[in-house]
Amino acid sequence: MQPKFRRRRQLAAALALALVVLLIGTCAYVWYQRDVVAVRDYEGEGNGNVVMVRVSPGDSVDSLSEQLVEKDVVGSRRALMSAAERKEPELQAGYYPLQEQMSADKALEWLSSDERRRGVVDIPNGLTLHDVQVVDGDNRKGIFTLVSEQTCQDEQNCVSVEDLQKAAAQTPPEQLEIADWALDKVNARGDDPKRIEGLISPGVHLFDPTSSPEEILKTLLKTSKEQYENTGLLSSAEKVGLSPYDMLVAASLVEREAPEGDFDKVARVILNRLHENQKLEFDSTVNYDLSEVEVATTDEDRRRSTPWNTYAKEGLPETPISSPGLQALHAIENPAEGDWLYFVTVDKDGRTVFNRDFDAHERAIEESRRNGVLDSNR
Structure with missing residues (x-):
């Protein structure tokens, strides 16, 4: 049996050794953190993750x-x-x-x-949810495509256009934070993804590209609702005599129909025709549901019965036909004074003639045809 003092000496030596090892380890860790980790820089473009x-x-x-x-x-x-x-x-x-x-x-x-950069989408005035093929022209990307492109973390990992369309069609509108003033009209369109047309405002939107299609649309719709309402939409609707949703529909027509500088006049034509129970008969509402579009429309196209074709239906389209910008909204909220019922662009410089008399309007249409504005390539 070892004497007690010998065991104590061995214990003290073991403790001392342990302290030395701990001290060395601590110094090594501090050195590693200070001189290696704190200044460490990797090389190249990363490891692929x-x-x-x-x-x-x-x-x-x-x-x-x-x-x-x-x-x-x-x-x-x-x-x-x-x-x-x-x-x-x-x-x-x-x-x-x-x-x-x-x-x-x-x-x-x-x-x-x-x-x-991802998660940032810049939506131009007058854009639609879906892509548009222009006759004898290029494909115009729609909102769903622009948003999808901004979700790609790499070439494969994207939220698809189809996923966004499905979310627009099947997610309960309340979960998408659709504005109260649009809920009834959105619900009335059933599972059509076009039911949210016009409710995503033009401008720059920031969203999390890693979130679900439903969350992405919710973000875009929530910020758009705030932007639209900040224009005075709710109070202006009461003054003009339309619901807030129909104000948005009318503004989308202004956006698609009016040349620069005539937004408020076109807004007045829309309101005058609605007041006199005349069909609007806008080519833009015919084009909205076509697979290929151009300025002019054919007799066959204008006879088609759709929820948007204002040649075939009374009043406004059932939904907006585009995302109206602030200028178009301001025009329908503050239309010009005038009794016009008709307008037509008569040359390729955008000159537009407004009339109340139908015969005068017919003469303006003939001038437009002579100048090649209303020629159809279909």
Whole structure:
């Protein structure tokens, strides 16, 4: 049996050794964190694992550093800030598909690339939900396509146009945060994805491209509702004598029919014809449901009975035929003074003639035909 003092000496020696090992380990860890991790910078464009990085309005490289290090996009904050001093990147709000373990230089290059930005869609005035094929022209991308393109984290990982259409058609309108003043009309269209036509406003929208199709549409519709209502839509509707939804429908007609500078006059024509119970007879409402469109329409097209064709139906179309911009909304909210019932663009420079007399309108149509404005290639 060992003497007690000997066992104590052995215990003390073991403790001392353990402390030495701990001290060495601590020093090694501190050195590694300070001299390796704290300044570590990866090489190249990453390891192939995609990471979506959000840049909010007002963000800087410094404010993004924690997110980038935590997601292992860059090796260290110090490497990132050193790269920022060299490159002085300009950041724009959006979502950016980066990769794990990128060099700090490459990460900032991708964060500064407008081509790599996702979750930001710029919707022009007068755009429709679906793509439009122009006769003898190019395909015009619709809102569903533009949104789908902005969800792609890589070439395969996208929210498809079909998924967005399905969400528009099948998600209960209340879950999409459709405005109260549009609910009845949207529900009346059943499972037609066109039921949300016109409810996504023109302009720049920011959304999370990694979320579900339903959440994406909800974001776009919610911000659009706020933008439309901020124009004074609700109070103006009462003054004009239309429901807020029908104001939006009428504004979409102004957007598609009126040349620049005549928005308020076309708005007045719409209201005058509705007041006198005359069909609107707008070619834009005929084109809306066609597979190919052009300015002119054929007799056969105008005879087709659709929810939008104002040659075949009384009153306004059942839904907007495009997303009206603020200028079109302002025109229907503040129409020009006049008794006109007809208008037609008579030359290719956009000159438009307004009349109350039908015979005068017929003469203007003939002038338009002579100038090739109403020729059809179908």
